Structures are given as structure tokens and as C-alpha cells.
Amino acid sequence: MGEDVETLKRRTPLLDYLRQHNWTGHPASRCEFVGLCPLHEESRPSFYVNTRKDVFYCHGCGQGGDLIRFVQLSRGLSFHQSLACLDPEITSEADSSAVLEEAAAFYQQQLDRCPEALDYLHRRGVHDLALFRELGIGYAPGGTLRRYLTVQGHSFDVLQRLGLINARGADALYQRIVFPLQQGERIVNLYGRSIGSAFAHRFLPGSKGGLYAWEKVRNCSEVILVEGLFDYAVLRQAGFSNVTCSLGTHLNDTQFGQLCEGQRTVYVTFDVDENQSGQQAAEQLAQRLVVHGISARHVLLPEGHDPNSFFVQGGNAHQFQSLLEAAQP
Ligand SMILES: [Zn+2]
Numbered sequence: 001m002g003e004d005v006e007t008l009k010r011r012t013p014l015l016d017y018l019r020q021h022n023w024t025g026h027p028a029s030r031c032e033f034v035g036l037c038p039l040h041e042e043s044r045p046s047f048y049v050n051t052r053k054d055v056f057y058c059h060g061c062g063q064g065g066d067l068i069r070f071v072q073l074s075r076g077l078s079f080h081q082s083l084a085c086l087d088p089e090i091t092s093e094a095d096s097s098a099v100l101e102e103a104a105a106f107y108q109q110q111l112d113r114c115p116e117a118l119d120y121l122h123r124r125g126v127h128d129l130a131l132f133r134e135l136g137i138g139y140a141p142g143g144t145l146r147r148y149l150t151v152q153g154h155s156f157d158v159l160q161r162l163g164l165i166n167a168r169g170a171d172a173l174y175q176r177i178v179f180p181l182q183q184g185e186r187i188v189n190l191y192g193r194s195i196g197s198a199f200a201h202r203f204l205p206g207s208k209g210g211l212y213a214w215e216k217v218r219n220c221s222e223v224i225l226v227e228g229l230f231d232y233a234v235l236r237q238a239g240f241s242n243v244t245c246s247l248g249t250h251l252n253d254t255q256f257g258q259l260c261e262g263q264r265t266v267y268v269t270f271d272v273d274e275n276q277s278g279q280q281a282a283e284q285l286a287q288r289l290v291v292h293g294i295s296a297r298h299v300l301l302p303e304g305h306d307p308n309s310f311f312v313q314g315g316n317a318h319q320f321q322s323l324l325e326a327a328q329p
Pocket residue numbers: 037038039040047058059060061062063
């Protein structure tokens with residue numbers, strides 16, 4: 001971080017930044033300029049910029065510092081926000097999130113217009129409209145997003161870099177139920193579940209972010225961890241509010257770190273599949289959690305089930321609660 005800050009400051013000397021923002025300064029000495037202070041009202045210049053040290057000082061309001069400090073003061077931003085505002089790479093991350101936001105909103109609008117998508121959700125046991133809205137569930141019919149986002153003014157390059165369209169210019173998500181994945185307030189990725197015969201799971205390139213909807217459960221002393229978003233959705237619908245999802249059985253470092261943030265019990269509820277891979281992953285995760293001082297229980301669903309199929313095939317909240325109570329460390 002320190003190195004990045006130095007690079008950023010070298011790239012944009014304070015005096016250049018001020019001039020780009022319409023500050024006028026007159027030479028005061030060999031490496032000093034003086035002008036009216038942009039940070040307080042004044043009629044006689046008392047704002048000095050030292051070009052050798054690349055810092056400013058105002059004799060009127062007593063403020064001083066480097067470029068980042070100036071951006072903080074003049075725009076009322078935090079240190080990190082100021083960096084983001086100065087660094088085009090960080091800024092482009094914020095832009096990416098804005099484009100993903102528009103894509104997700106577009107997909108949400110499509111959901112109501114596509115009976116095949118609503119049918120699929122109903123078959124997977126997901127029918128609560130309020131939950132659709134809360135999770136921002138949408139549908140990508142394919143062949144329509146590129147045109148929409150282009151009309152909104154986004155370039156082919158940006159859409160391709162985000163992975164929303166492929167090299168041939170076609171929408172990357174095609175006939176898929178879409179869940180936006182957020183980190184904090186920002187959308188960092190989109191998950192698409194095929195409703196047809198295509199490969200079931202798809203993400204855009206880039207990070208999946210942390211655990212799904214972690215903000216809602218981070219203070220819970222008991223957390224149910226599932227591997228799929230349809231598992232998540234049916235559990236939420238059944239009234240379990242302390243659920244989160246790792247989007248697969250392999251947790252990234254961010255996700256694992258989140259589970260270890262505080263004292264809690266994690267109910268690991270992965271698929272019980274024929275080849276036992278879900279069960280092995282659940283056991284390994286439980287062991288790793290215990291090493292980190294987190295209490296872990298391994299929830300055993302009936303053979304061949306995941307939480308989604310458990311509810312779709314008639315299981316209810318009371319029965320699932322019994323499974324949680326029977327879960328072994
Ligand atoms: Zn001042």
C-alpha cells in the first residue's frame with residue numbers, strides 16, 4: 001500500500017493536481033507557489049505549495065499535508081476513498097461494479113417476462129417474491145444484455161473485460177438464473193445457474209467475493225453454511241435467517257476468514273452425493289475450523305440430498321431443525 005501511494009503521488013504532483021482543479025498560484029520563492037486557499041474563504045493568498053517536498057500549507061486555516069491529505073480535506077473523503085478517487089485502477093473497480101449493477105438490474109427486469117425462468121425457480125422450490133427482490137434474483141435470456149448496456153453508453157471493451165460478453169460479442173450468460181454477488185455494498189460478480197442443458201454453474205471472471213450475504217449473519221452465534229444459492233434460498237424461505245453460502249465446497253481465504261471472525265458454531269451442510277465429495281469437503285472444513293477455535297457441526301442430510309432437494313421433496317423447517325440438532329461435531 002505504501003509503495004502504491006508513493007507511485008500515485010509521483011504520477012500526480014500536487015501542483016499539477018491543483019492546477020487541474022483551477023487553482024492559480026504565483027511563484028513565491030524558488031520552489032514555492034502561493035495562492036488563495038481552496039480549503040477556506042480568504043481574500044489574501046496564504047496557501048503555499050512546496051514543489052520540492054510536494055506538500056501544501058495554509059497560514060490562514062492551518063491545514064497542510066500532501067496530495068492525498070488535500071483530496072481528503074477538499075472533498076471530505078477518507079484516506080482510502082481519496083486513494084480510490086486518485087487511482088484510475090481503483091476507480092475502474094468502482095466503475096466495474098456500477099456496470100455489474102446495471103446488468104443485474106436488467107436481468108431482474110427480465111425475470112417477470114420469462115415464464116420459463118419462473119417455472120425453473122418454482123421447480124427448485126423458490127417462490128417467495130419478496131426474497132427474489134431481496135436477493136436481486138434475475139434471469140439472463142441471452143442475446144439482449146449487450147445491446148442494452150451499449151445503449152447505456154458502455155463500451156464493448158468494458159463489457160468484455162468484465163466477462164459480460166465473450167470475444168465474439170455474445171452475452172456470456174445465456175438462459176441462466178442470475179444472482180448478484182456482493183462484497184459490502186458493491187456487486188463484484190454474477191452467478192448464473194443454467195435452466196437448460198448447459199454447464200450448470202457459471203461465474204464471471206474475477207473474485208466470487210466473500211461468503212454470500214455475510215453481513216446479515218456475521219453477528220450470529222450459530223451459522224448454517226451451504227454450498228449452493230438454491231440451498232440458501234430454500235432455507236431462507238423456510239424461515240432460517242442465519243444461513244450463508246460458500247458457492248462451492250472450496251472456501252477461499254476471505255470466506256474462511258469470515259467464519260473465523262468471532263466465536264460461533266458453524267453447521268456445515270454440504271450435499272450428500274454418491275461420490276462422497278461433499279461429505280469429505282464438509283469434514284475437512286469442519287476440522288480446519290476447529291483448529292482455528294471455531295466450533296463446527298457436520299449436518300447429515302438423507303443420502304443423495306442437498307438442502308434444496310430436501311425441501312423440494314417435501315422436507316419442512318421442523319425436520320431440518322431436527323437435522324441441525326442431530327449434527328455431530
Ligand atoms: Zn486555508
